[in-house]
Amino acid sequence: MQPFTIVRGPAAALPTANIDTDVIMPKQFLKGVDRKGLDRGAFFDLRFDGPYRPREDFILNRAGWRNACFLITGANFGCGSSREHAVWGLSQLGIRALIGTSFAGIFNDNCQRNGVLTITLPSAIIEELMMHAGHAETNEMTIDLPAQTITVEATQLVIPFDIDPLRKESLLQGLDAVSATLVHHTDRIRAFEQSHRRANPWFF
Amino acid sequence: MGAPKTLYDKIVDAHTVHRLDENGQVLLYVDRTILNEYTSPQAFSGLREAGRKVWNPAAALMVVDHVNPTATERTLAVADQEAARQIDYFRQNARDFGIELFDILDPRQGIEHVVAPEQGLVMPGMVIAAGDSHTTAYGAFGALSFGIGTSDIEHYLTTQTLVYRRLKTMRVSVIGLLPFGVTSKDLVMEVIRRIGADGATGYAVEFAGETIDALSVEARMTICTMAVEAGARGALIRPDEKVLAYIEGRPRAPKGALWTEACAAWLSLRTDADAVFDREVTISAEEIAPMITWGTSPDQAIAVTGFVPVPDQEPDIVRRHGMERALSYMDLRPGMAAGAIAIDHAFIGSCTNARIEDLRDAARVLRGRRVANGVRAMMVPGSSQVRRQAEAEGLNRIFIDAGFEWRQSGCSMCLAMNDDVLAPGSRCASSTNRNFEGRQGAGARTHLMSPAMVAAAAVAGHITDVRQFVRED
Numbered sequence: 133m134q135p136f137t138i139v140r141g142p143a144a145a146l147p148t149a150n151i152d153t154d155v156i157m158p159k160q161f162l163k164g165v166d167r168k169g170l171d172r173g174a175f176f177d178l179r180f181d182g183p184y185r186p187r188e189d190f191i192l193n194r195a196g197w198r199n200a201c202f203l204i205t206g207a208n209f210g211c212g213s214s215r216e217h218a219v220w221g222l223s224q225l226g227i228r229a230l231i232g233t234s235f236a237g238i239f240n241d242n243c244q245r246n247g248v249l250t251i252t253l254p255s256a257i258i259e260e261l262m263m264h265a266g267h268a269e270t271n272e273m274t275i276d277l278p279a280q281t282i283t284v285e286a287t288q289l290v291i292p293f294d295i296d297p298l299r300k301e302s303l304l305q306g307l308d309a310v311s312a313t314l315v316h317h318t319d320r321i322r323a324f325e326q327s328h329r330r331a332n333p334w335f336f
Numbered sequence: 337m338g339a340p341k342t343l344y345d346k347i348v349d350a351h352t353v354h355r356l357d358e359n360g361q362v363l364l365y366v367d368r369t370i371l372n373e374y375t376s377p378q379a380f381s382g383l384r385e386a387g388r389k390v391w392n393p394a395a396a397l398m399v400v401d402h403v404n405p406t407a408t409e410r411t412l413a414v415a416d417q418e419a420a421r422q423i424d425y426f427r428q429n430a431r432d433f434g435i436e437l438f439d440i441l442d443p444r445q446g447i448e449h450v451v452a453p454e455q456g457l458v459m460p461g462m463v464i465a466a467g468d469s470h471t472t473a474y475g476a477f478g479a480l481s482f483g484i485g486t487s488d489i490e491h492y493l494t495t496q497t498l499v500y501r502r503l504k505t506m507r508v509s510v511i512g513l514l515p516f517g518v519t520s521k522d523l524v525m526e527v528i529r530r531i532g533a534d535g536a537t538g539y540a541v542e543f544a545g546e547t548i549d550a551l552s553v554e555a556r557m558t559i560c561t562m563a564v565e566a567g568a569r570g571a572l573i574r575p576d577e578k579v580l581a582y583i584e585g586r587p588r589a590p591k592g593a594l595w596t597e598a599c600a601a602w603l604s605l606r607t608d609a610d611a612v613f614d615r616e617v618t619i620s621a622e623e624i625a626p627m628i629t630w631g632t633s634p635d636q637a638i639a640v641t642g643f644v645p646v647p648d649q650e651p652d653i654v655r656r657h658g659m660e661r662a663l664s665y666m667d668l669r670p671g672m673a674a675g676a677i678a679i680d681h682a683f684i685g686s687c688t689n690a691r692i693e694d695l696r697d698a699a700r701v702l703r704g705r706r707v708a709n710g711v712r713a714m715m716v717p718g719s720s721q722v723r724r725q726a727e728a729e730g731l732n733r734i735f736i737d738a739g740f741e742w743r744q745s746g747c748s749m750c751l752a753m754n755d756d757v758l759a760p761g762s763r764c765a766s767s768t769n770r771n772f773e774g775r776q777g778a779g780a781r782t783h784l785m786s787p788a789m790v791a792a793a794a795v796a797g798h799i800t801d802v803r804q805f806v807r808e809d
Contacts, residue, residue: 147657149533149633150533150658154770154772154774155773155774158774158778162753163418163419163753165381165421165425167378177773177774207654208567212770212772213469213751214467214483215374215375216375216487219485234538236537236567237538238483238484238569241485242485242488245485298356298361310386310388311386313491313494317354320353321353321365321391328350328351332367332461332601333597334459334598335462336394
């Protein structure tokens with residue numbers, strides 16, 4: 133997993149609430165057995181009008197936002213299906229962080245597992261960030277994860293954010309959760325399993 | 337004696353292998369998973385690349401359900417090359433990792449959330465995590481169950497655990513009895529409308545009260561399945577005698593002395609009397625009417641007797657913008673009556689509403705009636721077992737005589753990953769769980785409702801109140 137430390141780049145606003153994972157990654161891109169090529173599918177129906185003809189009204193197709201690496205999102209972004217393809221696609225599109233008022237649970241976990249930082253902030257701050265992200269002259273931002281700040285480069289507006297230490301550490305190091313659990317907890321899991329089996333023999 | 341606890345906290349505590357921090361993150365033991373062909377392949381590839389084995393292959397079941405065709409005649413061959421490749425890899429993974437597979441032609445095949453309870457694999461007090469968001473279904477049995485992504489499937493398969501953050505708790509108390517013609521689908525749609533599509537984000541929700549107690553286990557599964565549409569990452573209903581009766585005698589249910597012991601343990605699983613929830617919501621069942629969605633988010637719902645909302649009357653700008661966008665996508669006029677919405681497609685299916693009781697409800701409406709001209713109507717049973725049961729009861733004749741296609745089981749047009757896809761611009765009355773843009777096909781429009789309401793709409797050719805089609809016995 134790619135570590136997240138300090139990332140600088142343009143931000144794009146997607147103010148609509150409840151953007152679901154069907155919209156982020158439509159069904160026709162879910163039929164692979166690997167993670168490849170999902171950048172093509174990300175926001176497909178919003179991005180393209182017909183086969184790969186870019187829609188001018190979609191923010192990520194406009195000069196100044198084509199290389200966006202942050203999205204400022206409306207409430208409940210990523211709701212719906214558990215498909216991790218949505219996060220793989222965003223990541224392959226170059227999106228490194230999402231900043232919004234709320235994220236759906238499964239989607240949020242999927243972001244974490246793929247090194248995509250999600251930052252939750254109050255709606256007044258999100259609106260302010262969306263305003264800056266809405267102009268090509270002010271949409272350049274820097275996210276400093278060690279310092280836990282977002283900086284709007286044009287105005288040097290600095291917005292601090294919270295993140296719990298475990299999540300922060302795994303993002304900073306790009307930790308592989310499976311290896312970490314195996315290395316640190318295998319014996320504990322075995323011991324737990326034995327007592328769990330004694331307490332609930334019908335589960336096994 | 338410690339402090340009073342909720343059912344949710346009891347199950348999490350009983351599955352905590354290790355506390356990872358002081359913020360509620362734990363290593364959570366997971367009892368079981370069910371794998372499907374589209375969210376699991378990359379997880380298995382991860383195991384292959386690392387040369388790892390599955391921790392406990394017996395604690396997983398693999399079911400083909402998302403990409404298989406549901407055409408009336410079932411074949412092992414799948415024409416869609418990509419779908420065929422996913423199913424082939426799924427089979428290879430089942431073989432190589434020693435996990436039981438219900439393949440397309442298996443008489444036990446069906447939608448994973450219908451199949452697992454049918455087999456007796458879901459038990460009160462379990463933790464079940466699986467690569468499908470509607471895994472919340474098993475809360476109807478008093479199991480903590482939730483959807484996970486592919487990375488977490490790999491974590492589960494390798495370690496039998498997940499890195500899990502404890503949720504806040506919400507109780508939805510439903511008082512009174514549902515009026516005639518109103519189902520648990522209408523109830524959960526009203527809950528979602530009331531609290532919003534993110535109303536339960538960050539929460540595990542316990543549904544309680546006399547209304548819930550009076551519902552069948554299948555009706556409760558509809559509620560728990562849909563709870564994720566309000567953002568819930570866990571929906572719980574305390575297990576009772578109905579749950580025991582449902583499980584007893586199923587292939588994987590405990591037998592003999594173990595069964596007796598299990599029943600005693602399961603019936604003691606409940607929220608303590610003085611336990612405190614982070615949020616309490618109370619709903620009166622008597623005020624609920626049959627519901628439909630008019631928009632593109634499950635909380636954009638109204639009673640069938642109501643009217644499509646008028647955005648200009650919405651003070652909140654984000655909500656107003658959302659309504660305008662939804663009305664434009666759905667091609668509806670603000671203020672129009674729900675009953676004025678004409679449909680050209682009717683779909684009964686999905687993990688939410690394609691169990692035997694759902695089929696009986698729809699058949700009651702369709703008996704002696706015909707689907708309206710210009711409406712294509714599809715009936716996709718939740719599992720092969722449901723299909724056989726319906727045929728044994730003669731329900732298939734009612735559907736076929738009414739003009740419905742009597743199909744094989746699978747997820748089908750709930751998410752349209754297989755070849756059951758709506759054309760752009762079509763409008764579907766659907767017993768499914770998501771009305772997102774493009775969900776049933778790019779540019780297609782979905783109105784969610786109960787299976788009986790879908791049947792009524794199919795007959796009328798437009799959305800209509802099912803209570804005009806059925807009489808109270």
